[in-house]
Amino acid sequence: MLAGIEAGGTKFVLAVGKSPTEILAMHSVPTTAPENTLRQAADWFAKQGPIRALGIASFGPVELDRTSPRWGQITNTPKPGWSGTDIAGYFGRQLSVPVGFDTDVNGAAIAEARFGRGDGSESLAYVTVGTGIGGGLVVGGKLVHGAAHPEMGHLFTPRRGRADIFRGVCPHHGDCLEGLASGPAISARWGASLSDLGQDHEAHGLVAYYLAQLCHSIGAITATEVIVLGGGVLNAGGLIERVRTEAAAIDNGYLPGAQRRSIVSPALGDRSGIVGALILAEEAAEN
């Protein structure tokens, strides 16, 4: 059996399955102090029978450099007690199995590429827009890591018009995309979530424009065929349609291969993270 953990800031979702899409049992434990959460998770896995490998798709920041002594750790997080937690090492020791480890959004990206929206395409980007904005990129069936992992929320876009002078909420960058279009940015600016603001509120158009700039940048830099937009902010009615319209206006018919490009909702919904974790397990078992 394969085992997977979608390690989130509020809960750890656990699963075992015969394959990434044949899940036999799921469970979740709250994210409290690391020693409690990790032990509860390990205890649950111990009751599920023999496990071949474990995959972890984790909240960050994480260390993904396999040549680093800190590989598999949560690094410098503001979350109390979690900085320096060797999450991959802990489960490797407890379960005595190979461990795959990546970011939560990379897990969701590989899941959508293999079993969701990626059907037949060379490349897929998965972007989640919620408390933060993050993205993963899959090319030729593999996650792109490069120097570490993408941080798609932290690129800069032009403002929509000179009247938009909101300073942004990113502690590192101010008005990068995450500073302008994440859930906290929307709350800071308009005092409510996008879903709670009426459909004729300017927020919808502005957020759609900024997300469309990200989609256009992904398209210009990577020619990615499929861009999947997920996360809580995308629950606002009509937002993805607005993003498509804005992206088409920004591009003005220029980027080649338009008929092969799409901006879509996730096919796997809230299962993308745990399916991704099981894919990471499968890959760890094969290596």
Add this chain to the structure above:
Amino acid sequence: MLAGIEAGGTKFVLAVGKSPTEILAMHSVPTTAPENTLRQAADWFAKQGPIRALGIASFGPVELDRTSPRWGQITNTPKPGWSGTDIAGYFGRQLSVPVGFDTDVNGAAIAEARFGRGDGSESLAYVTVGTGIGGGLVVGGKLVHGAAHPEMGHLFTPRRGRADIFRGVCPHHGDCLEGLASGPAISARWGASLSDLGQDHEAHGLVAYYLAQLCHSIGAITATEVIVLGGGVLNAGGLIERVRTEAAAIDNGYLPGAQRRSIVSPALGDRSGIVGALILAEEAAEN
């Protein structure tokens, strides 16, 4: 022997070699009417002895979709007579060999990745800044095509300060990156090339800032380790150092894996295009 063509707007550079880096002979013919240029090239190759495969790294726009009946053609170019020229088909028929075909900048990118700056890295982006701005992306030793090919010059960046109201020269987008920082944009704005403007002229800082925004976007979206900046505009003294400084200021220490990221000049200089064409030939021979 492998044969390669770097097909440019002013000349076609031709080469034959035992391998992409063991070039035995080179020649160039002027880019005039397609029937003249193509015949002169074919005549030269005919005199070089037996050829195993040909690679073409071409000016664009080009059709790269292998399922399209227009694969291997120059498509809708303003260059007189060249729209619809079946450049790959012509040489395939004349030389009776397999033909590889890609954009000029993709050729340069794969050459830098294999034999230039890519040494040991998973990913490399090659950006040329000249008459236009174009870029190619190599991940895991392979060019990323996605829906077609990247068009890195056509992303949008924030303006550097609200005082910068230059409208840009891109006929499709106005003030996309190419509209702000290409050679023609610099000439339109300041009446001279960057090299001819004094080092204390504001143009250097502005162009460096816009190119740094591209580098930051490439880093945020793909985590690419090596970004190679080439092309005529980069001949301006000190420009690449300014781009590095601006990129570091934009990022503010955020993107992970900083020690594995770099912004560098091409290692292959003006040979990257023809070496890339020979790599395309080698791949065509193997397929």
